[in-house]
Amino acid sequence: xxxxxxxxxxxxxxxxxLYKLCNLAAMRAMEINAGHKKLIETDPKEKVTxxxxxxxxxxxxxxxxx
Numbered sequence: 001x002x003x004x005x006x007x008x009x010x011x012x013x014x015x016x017x018l019y020k021l022c023n024l025a026a027m028r029a030m031e032i033n034a035g036h037k038k039l040i041e042t043d044p045k046e047k048v049t050x051x052x053x054x055x056x057x058x059x060x061x062x063x064x065x066x
Contacts, residue, residue: 028052
C-alpha cells in the first residue's frame with residue numbers, strides 16, 4: 001500500500017488550519033506509537049506520521065470542537 005498524494009489544502013479544509021493539522025497529526029502519531037489501534041489498513045513499514053495523515057484524510061480522525 002503506498003501513500004497517495006494528499007493535497008495540503010484539502011487536509012487544512014478538513015481541520016481548519018495548518019497549525020491544527022500539524023498538532024492533530026502529531027498527537028495521532030503519538031497515540032499510534034503508544035499502541036493504539038490504527039483506524040485504516042496500512043503497510044507494516046509505513047511511518048506513523050503517514051498513517052496519521054491518511055487517517056485524517058479518510059475522516060477517521062478529526063478535531064472535536066468544544
